[in-house]
Amino acid sequence: MIDSYLTLGEPVSHKITRKKSRFLAILRPITAEDEVAQVLNDLRRRYHDAAHHCYAARWLDGNQVVETSHDDGEPSGSAGLPILQQLTGRDLTNVIAVVVRYFGGTKLGVGGLVRAYSDAVAEALDRTKIVHRTLEIRVAIRFPAEVNSAVMSIIHRFSASVESLAYDHPARVDVKLPPSRAAAFCAALTEGTGNRAKAVVET
Numbered sequence: 001m002i003d004s005y006l007t008l009g010e011p012v013s014h015k016i017t018r019k020k021s022r023f024l025a026i027l028r029p030i031t032a033e034d035e036v037a038q039v040l041n042d043l044r045r046r047y048h049d050a051a052h053h054c055y056a057a058r059w060l061d062g063n064q065v066v067e068t069s070h071d072d073g074e075p076s077g078s079a080g081l082p083i084l085q086q087l088t089g090r091d092l093t094n095v096i097a098v099v100v101r102y103f104g105g106t107k108l109g110v111g112g113l114v115r116a117y118s119d120a121v122a123e124a125l126d127r128t129k130i131v132h133r134t135l136e137i138r139v140a141i142r143f144p145a146e147v148n149s150a151v152m153s154i155i156h157r158f159s160a161s162v163e164s165l166a167y168d169h170p171a172r173v174d175v176k177l178p179p180s181r182a183a184a185f186c187a188a189l190t191e192g193t194g195n196r197a198k199a200v201v202e203t
Contacts, residue, residue, distance in 0.1 A: 134178070
């Protein structure tokens with residue numbers, strides 16, 4: 001289970017030149033798959049006269065990291081994969097990196113392209129702030145008042161943060177905690193209250 005991840009603190013761009021070809025690396029934070037297409041469409045409109053718009057992206061889908069890359073007409077494996085390797089090498093998630101290339105008239109060869117796309121992204125990453133994000137999930141707990149002490153003890157033991165508490169019939173408390181602790185937390189509630197506390201993990 002993923003409880004935290006590294007990502008960009010802010011968008012960044014950086015340009016390098018190799019044998020008169022210009023490589024503009026543009027990196028942006030994202031939060032979902034549909035933002036990949038949005039960013040690409042925006043950059044293709046903005047840099048419509050470029051020869052290539054190669055990219056790689058990594059994002060969280062539930063508790064899994066999904067990644068994709070594309071060479072956009074460059075030789076297979078010469079652009080998208082080197083870009084992706086820069087993101088995975090720094091363990092970055094929820095980010096898209098697009099490298100816009102303006103062809104300078106001289107072919108670089110596959111090795112030259114790999115280095116150029118990789119270097120453009122690496123140098124851009126060296127110029128931005130990497131931030132640490134934590135993940136939490138919400139658990140809604142309903143319970144009779146007589147097991148209140150047991151419920152609160154378990155919440156404290158798992159260091160869950162209380163969002164709301166209402167002593168209705170039944171009582172309800174909403175808490176947040178890291179995803180990796182959710183299953184054990186719910187099991188502890190069941191055991192510690194004789195199955196009288198009912199926990200629902202909200203997605």
